[in-house]
Amino acid sequence: MPSASSSASGASLSSGPKTLTTNSSIYDIAHTVWQQYLATTPQRTLLLDAFMAFLVLVGGVQFVYCVLAGNYPFNAFLSGFCAAVGQFVLTASLRMQTSGSSTSTSTSSVGSGAKGKGKKGISVEGGAEEGAVSHERAFADYVFGSLILHFFCINFIN
Amino acid sequence: MQWSLSFLLFCFLAVVHALSSSGNRLLVVLEDAAEKDLYFTFWSDLEARGYDLVFQSPKSDQLSLFDLGERAYDHLLLLPPRSKGFGPSLSPKNIVDFLNKDGNVLLALSGKSTTPSAISSLLLELDLHLATDRSSVVVDHFNYDTLSATDKHDVLLLQRPGQLRPDTKAYFDGEGVLALPNAAPHTLGDNSLVAPILRAPATAYSYNPKEDVGAVEEVWATGSQLALVSAMQTRSSSRFTLLGSVESLQDKWFSATVKTPGDGKETTTANQEFAKQLTAWTFKETGVLKVGKIEHHLAKDDLTSEDLNPTIYRIKNETVFNIEVSEYSYDKFVPFEVPANDALQLEFTMLSPFHRLKLEPSSRTENSTIYSAQFTVPDQHGIFSFRVNYKRPFLTNIEEKHEVTVRHYAHNEYPRSWKISGGWVWIAGLWSVIGGFLAFVFVWLYSEPTSAKVKKTQ
Numbered sequence: 001m002p003s004a005s006s007s008a009s010g011a012s013l014s015s016g017p018k019t020l021t022t023n024s025s026i027y028d029i030a031h032t033v034w035q036q037y038l039a040t041t042p043q044r045t046l047l048l049d050a051f052m053a054f055l056v057l058v059g060g061v062q063f064v065y066c067v068l069a070g071n072y073p074f075n076a077f078l079s080g081f082c083a084a085v086g087q088f089v090l091t092a093s094l095r096m097q098t099s100g101s102s103t104s105t106s107t108s109s110v111g112s113g114a115k116g117k118g119k120k121g122i123s124v125e126g127g128a129e130e131g132a133v134s135h136e137r138a139f140a141d142y143v144f145g146s147l148i149l150h151f152f153c154i155n156f157i158n
Numbered sequence: 159m160q161w162s163l164s165f166l167l168f169c170f171l172a173v174v175h176a177l178s179s180s181g182n183r184l185l186v187v188l189e190d191a192a193e194k195d196l197y198f199t200f201w202s203d204l205e206a207r208g209y210d211l212v213f214q215s216p217k218s219d220q221l222s223l224f225d226l227g228e229r230a231y232d233h234l235l236l237l238p239p240r241s242k243g244f245g246p247s248l249s250p251k252n253i254v255d256f257l258n259k260d261g262n263v264l265l266a267l268s269g270k271s272t273t274p275s276a277i278s279s280l281l282l283e284l285d286l287h288l289a290t291d292r293s294s295v296v297v298d299h300f301n302y303d304t305l306s307a308t309d310k311h312d313v314l315l316l317q318r319p320g321q322l323r324p325d326t327k328a329y330f331d332g333e334g335v336l337a338l339p340n341a342a343p344h345t346l347g348d349n350s351l352v353a354p355i356l357r358a359p360a361t362a363y364s365y366n367p368k369e370d371v372g373a374v375e376e377v378w379a380t381g382s383q384l385a386l387v388s389a390m391q392t393r394s395s396s397r398f399t400l401l402g403s404v405e406s407l408q409d410k411w412f413s414a415t416v417k418t419p420g421d422g423k424e425t426t427t428a429n430q431e432f433a434k435q436l437t438a439w440t441f442k443e444t445g446v447l448k449v450g451k452i453e454h455h456l457a458k459d460d461l462t463s464e465d466l467n468p469t470i471y472r473i474k475n476e477t478v479f480n481i482e483v484s485e486y487s488y489d490k491f492v493p494f495e496v497p498a499n500d501a502l503q504l505e506f507t508m509l510s511p512f513h514r515l516k517l518e519p520s521s522r523t524e525n526s527t528i529y530s531a532q533f534t535v536p537d538q539h540g541i542f543s544f545r546v547n548y549k550r551p552f553l554t555n556i557e558e559k560h561e562v563t564v565r566h567y568a569h570n571e572y573p574r575s576w577k578i579s580g581g582w583v584w585i586a587g588l589w590s591v592i593g594g595f596l597a598f599v600f601v602w603l604y605s606e607p608t609s610a611k612v613k614k615t616q
Contacts, residue, residue: 054594061587062587154588
């Protein structure tokens with residue numbers, strides 16, 4: 001992958017974050033976005049994204065198994081699948097609460113020109129009203145909600 | 159003292175009741191006392207089998223089937239009357255009442271005299287039909303006795319009847335020929351309580367000797383449509399037997415020598431044996447079923463007395479049902495054997511049967527057979543009943559109903575999730591989510607909160 005891109009925009013890559021030209025390929029766009037994401041996202045947000053990807057994988061495997069093998073202990077399927085989905089939702093809200101302010105600080109430090117994703121654009125606007133929820137408070141809510149979710153799921157799977 | 163007296167009395171009664179399963183008081187209604195001697199062997203056979211014979215004329219004032227509202231006799235034997243009927247004490251209503259009170263009736267008719275209309279209307283109530291002229295005789299030009307009825311052909315010679323159907327017991331079979339002189343025929347209605355014992359052969363027809371018409375003009379019934387001996391068993395298992403030929407019970411025919419037109423061999427009749435079978439069946443010496451112990455329980459090995467006949471079962475329980483059935487045979491109860499093509503069945507019903515299972519003989523005691531069936535209680539809760547409903551011709555009815563409750567699973571009777579291997583993937587999924595969450599929390603707490611520092615400085 002680097003060999004294909006280096007010939008097209010090798011000179012521009014060395015200058016770090018830059019704007020793409022209008023006729024660059026989809027692959028280039030994706031690669032640039034990925035690089036941008038890795039470079040600009042704080043460590044905790046990366047961790048959140050990794051966890052959410054894991055949850056999508058676990059939920060997907062459970063759903064595929066249900067389609068293939070049937071839903072016989074249906075409560076087990078509901079419980080396992082909903083645990084993955086619920087955890088994903090909770091994690092997403094934690095990401096919205098924590099990465100919003102962090103991206104606002106990072107965007108203010110980096111500059112308004114770096115807008116990789118639409119999500120970040122929304123968080124920029126969210127970051128305007130600052131100090132709505134502190135990170136510690138958001139994390140405590142997240143842990144509390146997750147524990148309730150796990151409690152219900154374990155009970156339901158019997 | 160009193161106890162020993164009553165015990166002695168009980169023993170005495172047991173000896174007296176040694177024969178019929180339903181009492182030994184037999185009333186014989188006989189119009190002409192002189193006729194009594196014609197049946198001497200028949201009476202002595204009955205007395206030898208333990209019956210108390212009381213002879214009464216139908217005109218007698220003391221004659222009453224009931225005494226203070228109860229049956230005065232256990233069995234009734236009616237010989238054909240000479241006059242217009244049996245009189246007021248033996249009206250059709252009284253005889254039907256007698257049957258309803260579990261009395262047994264053997265009615266003998268004769269083709270010699272016209273049957274009174276009172277008897278005809280009694281038989282109509284039991285769905286047995288006589289010919290309209292009520293004085294017909296069965297005639298057969300192929301199965302008659304060449305020695306005594308050379309011209310008239312009205313002494314029928316018949317084989318002893320076998321099974322009525324392949325799935326019934328034969329109570330009247332055996333070797334030998336029956337001679338039925340002057341038999342009055344009847345036909346049977348379409349009624350499950352009525353069963354023929356002996357039918358006329360296919361070549362027989364009914365003929366009124368009082369009419370001088372040479373040919374039979376209006377045929378009422380012919381051949382094996384005509385029944386000569388029939389039985390009717392009421393729903394309460396009391397019995398009524400109609401015998402077409404009273405002469406066949408006479409001493410003369412008990413040991414007569416007869417000859418069929420075909421082979422020309424002389425044989426003696428088997429009437430005595432047949433009369434014994436017929437009276438034994440009618441007066442409940444044979445074909446009487448008794449239900450003994452009924453047990454149902456869960457199918458498990460170590461049973462205690464508390465486990466027997468529980469009032470409540472759970473759905474999908476494995477259940478065993480046992481029923482003990484005996485059959486009375488002349489003077490004792492013997493193990494009941496279901497006929498070869500028949501089955502004793504158990505139903506597990508709530509409104510309609512959820513199971514109808516064949517009960518198989520599982521063990522045998524000295525005088526009973528124990529039939530069992532094992533089944534899984536259906537997946538439906540409610541009030542169910544174990545039912546055994548066995549109603550067959552010539553056997554007394556068995557109708558047993560035992561109610562039980564069937565409940566559904568209690569919440570702690572379902573299998574735990576890990577017992578079902580199909581759910582292991584989802585269980586693993588749930589626990590990997592929880593494990594992932596814990597790892598995430600751990601890493602989160604130890605990761606560098608870069609943005610938080612920036613935020614705090616702001």
